[in-house]
Amino acid sequence: MENKNIDAPLSMPRIGDRAPAFKAVTTQGEIVFPDQYAGSWVILFSHPADFTPVCTSEFMTFASLEPKFDELGCKLVGLSIDGLYSHIAWLRTIKEKIEYRGMKDIEVTFPLIEDITMEIAKRYGMIQPGESSTKAVRAVFVIDPHGIIRTIIYYPLSLGRNFDELLRVVQALKTADAFSIATPADWRPGDDVIVPTAGSCGVARDRMEHQEAGVTCHDWFFCTKKIERAVVLGVINKAAE
Numbered sequence: 001m002e003n004k005n006i007d008a009p010l011s012m013p014r015i016g017d018r019a020p021a022f023k024a025v026t027t028q029g030e031i032v033f034p035d036q037y038a039g040s041w042v043i044l045f046s047h048p049a050d051f052t053p054v055c056t057s058e059f060m061t062f063a064s065l066e067p068k069f070d071e072l073g074c075k076l077v078g079l080s081i082d083g084l085y086s087h088i089a090w091l092r093t094i095k096e097k098i099e100y101r102g103m104k105d106i107e108v109t110f111p112l113i114e115d116i117t118m119e120i121a122k123r124y125g126m127i128q129p130g131e132s133s134t135k136a137v138r139a140v141f142v143i144d145p146h147g148i149i150r151t152i153i154y155y156p157l158s159l160g161r162n163f164d165e166l167l168r169v170v171q172a173l174k175t176a177d178a179f180s181i182a183t184p185a186d187w188r189p190g191d192d193v194i195v196p197t198a199g200s201c202g203v204a205r206d207r208m209e210h211q212e213a214g215v216t217c218h219d220w221f222f223c224t225k226k227i228e229r230a231v232v233l234g235v236i237n238k239a240a241e
């Protein structure tokens, strides 16, 4: 029977907070987080356990997509409440034995943190006792080059993540920063973006009475404009930095 303790007080970092700092042993040596990643975007994510099927499918997918995250200047760091030798054995098994949805011979080269003491997992709110008090949920923290948490997504143990969405989140955050815009539902590079909402009655009136070239106002508070996909990618991809 799973040990669940839903009364345990646990801290949870929030969007806009500085990413809690730690030093950790990983499958790629010791890391100092987030300082070592200053200047890069980074996704810190947790998974429940090594040698489990959903996690294996996720690691294979993350590793296959690493070049796409790298293109965005985004590094990956994983964590589970397992020891280093379990991590190493699992990653070796993935490379040597597992073939899944066209992925095979997959080498995980990003660091996987050992967190047997659960110290880091607890600090990041990755332990959600209603779900499990011994396994991390599938948490995703998207952290910017200044070490600030910009997006947090949590999934339960049974639900594998959508990796297109994780790529989209990094693309959208970088686009919003670069162009001072917001991104609407289901936005993808090349789709219309949202220009900042009018902050005064005068601006609201001007927007409706004299529509700026290239800007479409659905109402005074909801105006969009096109930024071509090539322009967006030219700015958010690493080669452009």
Ligand code: BEZ
Pocket: 048, 049, 052, 053, 054, 055, 056, 135, 157, 158
């Ligand atoms: C999995 O990765 O398959 C898994 C891990 C923990 C609980 C349920 C599923």
